[in-house]
Amino acid sequence: MQEPKLLGSWLDTARERAGAFKKLLFVVLAGLVALNVFILPHEPHFAPEKIPGFWALFALICTVIMVFVLKKIVYPILAQHEEDK
Amino acid sequence: MTGLEHLGIHFFLHPAIGFFVLALVMAFLKNRHYMAWRWLLLVPPVMAIVAVVALSMSNTGPRDLTTFSYLGQTLHLGRVDTLSLVFAHIFAVQSLIGFIYALHVQDKAQHIAACFYIAGAFGSVFAGDYLTLFIFWELMSIGSVFLVWLRRTPASNAAGFRYFLFHVFGGLFLLGGLLLRHGALGTFDFTAVTPGTAHYYDYIILLGFLVNVAFVPLHAWLPDAYPEATITGTVFMGAYTTKTAVYALARGFSGFELLAIGGCIMCLYGVFYATLENNARRLLSYHIVSQVGYMVCGIGIGTAMTVDGAIAHAYANILFKSLLLMAVGCLFYSAGSDKLTELGGLASRLPLVLIGYMVGAVSISGMPLFTAFISKPMIITGAAEAHHPWLALGMEIAAVGTFLSVGVKLPYFAFWSKPKNDKPLTPIPWNMYLAMGISSVLCLFFGLFPETLYKMLPFEAEYTPYTTWHVLQSSLIIGFTGLGFYVMRRIIPPHPSRNLDFDFLYRAIGRGFVKLVSVPAAAVDNxxxxxxxxxxxxxxxxxxxxxxxxxxxxxxxxxxxxxxxxxxxxxxxxxxxxxxxxxxxxxxxxxxxxxxxxxxxxxx
Structure with missing residues (x-):
């Protein structure tokens, strides 16, 4: 079956405008944190949830630590040649 | 629809029957006539859907619809209640999606294997006793191992043998446990056990279940074998083995703390390995371990909310995980590789595959409007409310890792990372698109109308997914995980490698055993x-x-x-x-x- 070419060319254009999408992402993220100032859980499951931006920081820090530890420390220990095992 | 409910009361058509009959008929058909017989593949799934809907509509409570004596034992083939029905429901739907996806496959042996596999899954969820469960449990193992072997490569042969040996190992624990239990209690009835009253034989049975649920460290058969199966076989396997084991745990072992802690470890272990993985199908296999971890954790905590959440997540997971495996299967079919280092730049050439994949990706990540948003937070919220904040926190970390690998890393390196890919692509058959389309619509449907899923759940726990806070929290986690990926974009690119996991241990044990036998034998021979x-x-x-x-x-x-x-x-x-x-x-x-x-x- 043929994939739609129009959609494909739109995605090509989108790829070329990656910079604009990046800016849009930053604006959206800032907007979400701004909303978090006003919207907080009524019954927080964790005490720090009451602090605006907690989950944003949680996700960012978790991602950075996870990628760094796994790729820089764990991966060199575990990696084998694809055909070795 | 009037009449269907009467059908469910008066006549129990076991959904497995259609698959057995189809397997028998297919044995006499020729591969070269597949254009004619391929439509038969859709008959048993449609029959299964009708049978399960009929049973769901005849709302007469738990019942035992089919028993028969065999070798001096009474086998209970038709235990029907809300728990078995919700699993049977999604098994039936997924069987239709899976066979539509496999409609172009000319090798009848693959379809016969899939039939036995699915029949085994249906037989297991409707089994009222351990003996019946064991028979269908083993049938699943045999059907699924052929889905690996029938790829017919040296790697799939080897992985299939390891897979089968491990499942025989798990099956023997189940058999040993059920026989010891029969010796002690005089019954094969498959009923719930509480942690306080569990005996050693219950734990042996549990060990058998834990093998199939891919409980760390008994999980390594899954990421070892699933990526080596046929493209369509992996889609079937992603849906049934682990979810049947989740059903068995929900039925028999709710409330075991071992499961609560182990499930959380599974969540994290799966996402950690997925972060390192280069093979797209193996990456998703690690995410099966992770997602099933949520279910195991929910069952282990054992409250109405967490067990209902686990079951809802099993239902949702079958939909979005099969969608992800189908999309990655399309990539493999078309581009000839499932390794991220060999893909990239395909977004504009396979836009429909990209859309299908992304629907699955945002669904598994718990984005509002899609399925996991209505199921995964039930388990996490339930864990926090049941005073297990550390388990809830572990599952939140795993949620971050899930979006990182499945939502950003895989699509970025498969579809975007390089300039437009100009390698020749094999055209993808229409049926593969159709199957992805159906799954995508269902992922969105259950995300938009959660009550349709909630009303099928056995414990009727109260949970409202669409609150302002839930939507914002989920958006914050997903959005800032994306930012984290951007920050770490120079470190995260995958490399071609195979990462050590516990399968290395059992390969070493196998090699050691061969040496143990061969070295003395060679000495005697000399x-x-x-x-x-x-x-x-x-x-x-x-x-x-x-x-x-x-x-x-x-x-x-x-x-x-x-x-x-x-x-x-x-x-x-x-x-x-x-x-x-x-x-x-x-x-x-x-x-x-x-x-x-x-x-x-x-x-x-």
Missing amino acids: IWTDVYARFGMRGLLGLGRGTNVFDGKVIDGVLDGSARAVREGGGAAVARTQTGRLQDYLAATVALGLIIFVVVWFVK
């Missing part, structure tokens, strides 16, 4: 060769001269005659069955077993 050369040879030469006369005059005459008889009789046919391939003997054993089963059924 000594025997020396003894034979010194003492045996001279005597044997003299004896040989004497027997030569007898051999030439008598034996040759007899042997020539019998050889001619064998050649002209059925010898050639017998020789054809002696292929020396364990796969063939296993298939023959299953076929013979089923024939005996059917004969006994009818004779009785």
Whole structure:
């Protein structure tokens, strides 16, 4: 079956405008944190949830630590040649 | 729809029957006529959907619809209640999606294997006793291992054997446990056990279940074998084995703390390995371990909210995980590789595959409007409310890792990371798009209308997914995980490698066992060769001269005659069955077993 070419060319254009999408992402993220100032859980499951931006920081820090530890420390220990095992 | 509910009351059509009949019919069909017989593949799934909907509509509470005596035991084939029905419901829907996805496959053996596999899954969820469960449990193992072997590569052969050996190991624990339990209690009834009253035989049965649920460290068969299966086989396997085991745990072992902690470890272990993985199908396999971890954790915590959440997540997971495996399967089919380092720049050439994949990706990540948003937070919220904040936190970290690998890393390196890819692509059959389309619509449907799923759940826990806070929290986690990926974009690119996991341990055990047997055997053989050369040879030469006369005059005459008889009789046919391939003997054993089963059924 043929994939739609129009959609494909739109995605090509989108790829070329990656910079604009990046800016849009930053604006959206800032907007979400701004909303978090006003919207907080009524019954927080964790005490720090009451602090605006907690989950944003949680996700960012978790991602950075996870990628760094796994790729820089764990991966060199575990990696084998694809055909070795 | 009037009438369907009466059908469910008066006539129980076991959903497995259609798949057995189809497997039998397919045995007599030829691969080259597949354009004609392929439509038959859709009949058992449609029958299964009708049967399950009919049972759901005839709301008469738990019931035991089919029993029959076999070898002095009563087998309960039709235990129907809300728990079995919700699993049967999604199994039936997924069987239709899976067979639509596989509609272009001309190799009937793959379809027969899938039929046995799905029949085994249905048989397991409707089994009212451990003996029936064990029979169908093993049938699933056999059906699924052929989905690996039938890819017919050296790697799939080896992975299939490891997969099968591990499942035999798990099956033996289940068998041992159920026999010991029968010895102690005098019954095979498959009923719930509480942690306080569990005996050693219950834990042995639990161990059998834990193998199939891919409980760390018994999980390594899954990321080892699933990426080596056929493209369509992986889609089937992603749906049934682990989810049937989740059903068995929900039925029998709710509230075990071991499961709560182990499930959380599974969540994290799966996402950690997925972060390192280069093979797209293996990456998603690690995410099966992770997502099933949520379910195991929910069952282990054991409150109405967490168990309902686990079941809802099993339902949702079958939909979005099969969608992800289908999309990655399309990539593999079209581009000829499932390794991220060999893909990239495909977004504009496979936009529909990209859309299908992304629907699955945002669904698994718990984005509002999509399925996991209505199921995964039930488990996390339930864990926090049941005073397990650390388990809830572990599952939140795993949620971050899920979006990182499945939502950003895989699509970025498969579709975007390089300039437009100009390698030749194989056109993808229409049926693969259709199957992805159906899954995508269902992922969105259950995300938009959560009540349709919630009303199928057994414990009717109260949970409202669409609150302002839930939507914002989920958006914050997803959005800032994306930012984290951007920050770490120079470190995260995958590399071609195979990462050490626990399968390394059982490969080493296997190699050790072979050495243990072969080294002493070789030593004995060497000594025997020396003894034979010194003492045996001279005597044997003299004896040989004497027997030569007898051999030439008598034996040759007899042997020539019998050889001619064998050649002209059925010898050639017998020789054809002696292929020396364990796969063939296993298939023959299953076929013979089923024939005996059917004969006994009818004779009785």
